[in-house]
Amino acid sequence: MNASAAPAPPLRRLGLTGSIGAGKSTVAALLRAHGLSVLDADEQARLVTAEPEVLAQMEARFPGTVRGGVLDRAALAARVFPDPAAVADLNAIVHPRVRARMAELEAQAAARGERWVVQDVPLLFEGGLDAGMDAVLVVDAPLALRLDRALARGGLTREDILARDARQLPAEEKRRRATWVIGNTGDLGALAAQVAGVVKHLWAREAESGRP
Incomplete structure (x- = not known):
C-alpha cells in the first residue's frame, strides 16, 4: 500500500498596500504579469x-x-468619512463579507x-x-x-484626498513596517524592475524553505 501523499504546504501571503495615489494598482498589475494571483x-x-x-443594511444605517x-x-x-462611529458601522457591515470572499479566493489559489498569493488591501x-x-x-x-x-483620477478634491490620507497610517510608518518598499516616481521601467526584484525574493524564500 502506497504511503499517503504529504499535505501541500500552506499558501503564503504577500500583503500589498500603499497610501492614496502611490500607484498600488500599477504594482498589482505588474505582479499579475509575473503570474501571481492578486486578490483585490x-x-x-x-x-x-x-x-x-x-x-x-446600508440604507437602514445610512438613509439616502x-x-x-x-x-x-x-x-x-x-x-x-467625517464620523468615526459611522466608519466603524460601515466596516462592521462590509469587512466580514470581504474577508470571507478573500478567504474563498485564497482557497481556490x-x-x-x-505558492504565493497577493492580498491587495489599502x-x-x-x-x-x-x-x-x-x-x-x-x-x-x-x-x-x-x-x-489622485486628483487626475477625478471624484475627489484636494481636501478630500488629504483628509483620507490623514486617516491612514503615515507613509513613513508603513515603510518602517514593510518587508519591501517600492518607490513609484512615475518611471514605469524602474517600477517594473523593482517589482521583478520583489518577485525574485519571493521565489528565493521558497528555495530557502525547501519547498518545491
Whole structure:
C-alpha cells in the first residue's frame, strides 16, 4: 500500500498596500504579469456592496445612500468619512463579507497549487491584517506626486484626498513596517524592475524553505 501523499504546504501571503495615489494598482498589475494571483479587497468590497442584503443594511444605517437599488458611493463617503462611529458601522457591515470572499479566493489559489498569493488591501496596517501576512510590500511616492495622481483620477478634491490620507497610517510608518518598499516616481521601467526584484525574493524564500 502506497504511503499517503504529504499535505501541500500552506499558501503564503504577500500583503500589498500603499497610501492614496502611490500607484498600488500599477504594482498589482505588474505582479499579475509575473503570474501571481492578486486578490483585490476593494474589488471584493464593490461586489459585496452590490448584494441586496448589504444594500438593505446600508440604507437602514445610512438613509439616502442607496438610489434605485445601487449604492451611491459619493453620498456614502460624504456621510461616513467625517464620523468615526459611522466608519466603524460601515466596516462592521462590509469587512466580514470581504474577508470571507478573500478567504474563498485564497482557497481556490491553494487548490491550484500556487505558492504565493497577493492580498491587495489599502488599509492593511490600519485593519491589523499585516499580522496574517508572510511578507508586506508597501508602494510609496512623495505626497505632492500622490496628490496629483489622485486628483487626475477625478471624484475627489484636494481636501478630500488629504483628509483620507490623514486617516491612514503615515507613509513613513508603513515603510518602517514593510518587508519591501517600492518607490513609484512615475518611471514605469524602474517600477517594473523593482517589482521583478520583489518577485525574485519571493521565489528565493521558497528555495530557502525547501519547498518545491
